[in-house]
Amino acid sequence: xxxxxGCGDPELVPVEVQEGLLAANDHRAKHxxxxxxxxxxxxxxxxxxxxxxxxxxxxxxxxxxxxxxLSALSGDLATExxxxxxxxxxxxxxxxxxxxxxxxxxxxxxxxxxQLSWRxxxxxxxxxxxxxxxxxxxxxxxxxxxxALAVTEGEDKPLKYPxxxxxxxxxxxxxxxxxxxxxxLNVTAIEDAxxxxxxxxxxxxxxxxxxxxxxxxxxxxxxxxxxxxxxWAV
Amino acid sequence: xxxxxGCGDPELVPVEVQEGLLAANDHRAKHxxxxxxxxxxxxxxxxxxxxxxxxxxxxxxxxxxxxxxLSALSGDLATExxxxxxxxxxxxxxxxxxxxxxxxxxxxxxxxxxQLSWRxxxxxxxxxxxxxxxxxxxxxxxxxxxxALAVTEGEDKPLKYPxxxxxxxxxxxxxxxxxxxxxxLNVTAIEDAxxxxxxxxxxxxxxxxxxxxxxxxxxxxxxxxxxxxxxWAV
Numbered sequence: 001x002x003x004x005x006g007c008g009d010p011e012l013v014p015v016e017v018q019e020g021l022l023a024a025n026d027h028r029a030k031h032x033x034x035x036x037x038x039x040x041x042x043x044x045x046x047x048x049x050x051x052x053x054x055x056x057x058x059x060x061x062x063x064x065x066x067x068x069x070l071s072a073l074s075g076d077l078a079t080e081x082x083x084x085x086x087x088x089x090x091x092x093x094x095x096x097x098x099x100x101x102x103x104x105x106x107x108x109x110x111x112x113x114x115q116l117s118w119r120x121x122x123x124x125x126x127x128x129x130x131x132x133x134x135x136x137x138x139x140x141x142x143x144x145x146x147x148a149l150a151v152t153e154g155e156d157k158p159l160k161y162p163x164x165x166x167x168x169x170x171x172x173x174x175x176x177x178x179x180x181x182x183x184x185l186n187v188t189a190i191e192d193a194x195x196x197x198x199x200x201x202x203x204x205x206x207x208x209x210x211x212x213x214x215x216x217x218x219x220x221x222x223x224x225x226x227x228x229x230x231x232w233a234v
Numbered sequence: 235x236x237x238x239x240g241c242g243d244p245e246l247v248p249v250e251v252q253e254g255l256l257a258a259n260d261h262r263a264k265h266x267x268x269x270x271x272x273x274x275x276x277x278x279x280x281x282x283x284x285x286x287x288x289x290x291x292x293x294x295x296x297x298x299x300x301x302x303x304l305s306a307l308s309g310d311l312a313t314e315x316x317x318x319x320x321x322x323x324x325x326x327x328x329x330x331x332x333x334x335x336x337x338x339x340x341x342x343x344x345x346x347x348x349q350l351s352w353r354x355x356x357x358x359x360x361x362x363x364x365x366x367x368x369x370x371x372x373x374x375x376x377x378x379x380x381x382a383l384a385v386t387e388g389e390d391k392p393l394k395y396p397x398x399x400x401x402x403x404x405x406x407x408x409x410x411x412x413x414x415x416x417x418x419l420n421v422t423a424i425e426d427a428x429x430x431x432x433x434x435x436x437x438x439x440x441x442x443x444x445x446x447x448x449x450x451x452x453x454x455x456x457x458x459x460x461x462x463x464x465x466w467a468v
Contacts, residue, residue: 017251049283049284049285049364050283050366050387050391050394050395051283051384051386051387051388051391076394077367077394077395077396077397078393078394078395078396079390079393079394081390081393081394100367100397101367102336102365102367102368129367130283130366130391130394130395131336131365131366131367132284132364132365133311133334133335133336133363133365134336150285150386152285152384152386152409152412153284153285154285156313156315157284157285159312159313159315160284160310160311160312160313160315160364161284161311161312161364162311162312163311163334175386178386178412178415178416180415181412181414181415182412
């Protein structure tokens with residue numbers, strides 16, 4: 001078991017402890033989801049490797065929406081840098097510092113919500129800790145999982161981290177402005193790997209630097225919220 | 235607790251379970267270390283984010299050594315791709331697929347050693363699962379921790395993932411061939427962040443594409459092995 005995050009060898013952790021933890025998290029996630037539904041806010045769990053460009057993408061996203069329509073919780077082991085960057089970009093944000101845990105959980109998100117006027121927004125982004133493994137396991141109450149995958153990470157990450165991509169509703173292929181500097185990268189191979197891991201493959205190439213794909217991504221967000229609004233209206 | 239890797243909320247995991255797991259791992263790591271010492275092999279725990287260039291760096295490293303002097307264990311959740319790439323580059327390698335655990339542990343490494351003629355090499359690279367958090371927590375019996383940090387990951391990762399960098403003996407700043415495509419990146423800020431997190435800051439800029447820094451890195455490896463050989467000789 002990690003001295004920091006509780007991450008350990010599943011063979012040595014009693015099954016009842018494992019099941020109890022996930023069940024407790026699922027219960028809290030359901031509670032968060034009820035909050036989101038009542039408020040009519042679309043919650044997105046934004047995941048990806050460290051440095052995959054999650055924060056930069058949200059900064060670019062902020063330029064396409066009304067100032068009050070986006071809110072965010074930013075998870076990191078330490079520092080409040082991402083939340084500060086998002087606030088500066090016009091997204092009301094709070095940091096969740098996990099100390100040393102490698103992922104957010106529903107309880108941390110619930111506590112974060114108390115510090116944010118998220119109910120007044122249309123979209124809540126939960127920017128998870130940079131990690132392609134554990135963040136996918138913990139339900140936070142979100143409506144959708146979105147994974148940022150940078151072109152600089154190579155072609156094979158979906159195959160090597162299948163748990164993450166199997167649970168992704170959308171993959172944002174970030175930093176595509178760097179493609180000219182990566183002559184050996186095969187984007188088709190990335191699409192093939194996603195087709196083998198995502199239940200419903202969907203990838204949008206984006207760049208926070210030159211704005212490529214940001215409109216398609218914001219349209220996806222708006223459509224997703226409309227779909228959920230219909231469910232809310234029932 | 236992750237259903238996959240046992241990663242969970244430390245507040246909810248009994249302290250005795252956590253302590254027992256780490257103590258069991260430390261015991262096995264000590265056993266691995268004794269193996270390495272007896273064989274006179276320098277073991278390196280190579281860590282970094284997914285896509286930080288760990289495998290590419292080892293491929294470049296292989297060109298600077300005799301074919302039999304390097305061996306490797308490659309950790310990933312799924313696929314044997316990295317071990318296959320390293321074998322093709324002339325490094326005898328075996329894959330350790332963790333299924334879904336976000337890090338290697340000493341027991342997995344011990345089992346991997348049984349499948350490898352590592353005793354005939356001078357250096358054993360243990361390429362950990364791509365993750366900037368949990369791999370730093372688990373002692374594998376290695377002599378040194380080396381962290382690959384790609385220039386594309388930005389300046390602030392050492393501050394946001396302090397556990398990893400606090401335990402690093404050396405940071406390889408990878409993909410420096412991409413620096414011309416990153417005009418806003420401030421390498422001095424990376425060095426400053428490392429100075430605030432590494433007990434003895436040491437960074438080597440490297441590129442597996444153009445070979446920059448690979449000689450300095452191989453010299454570091456040879457010196458490190460000489461230092462350890464003196465200890466072995468006592």
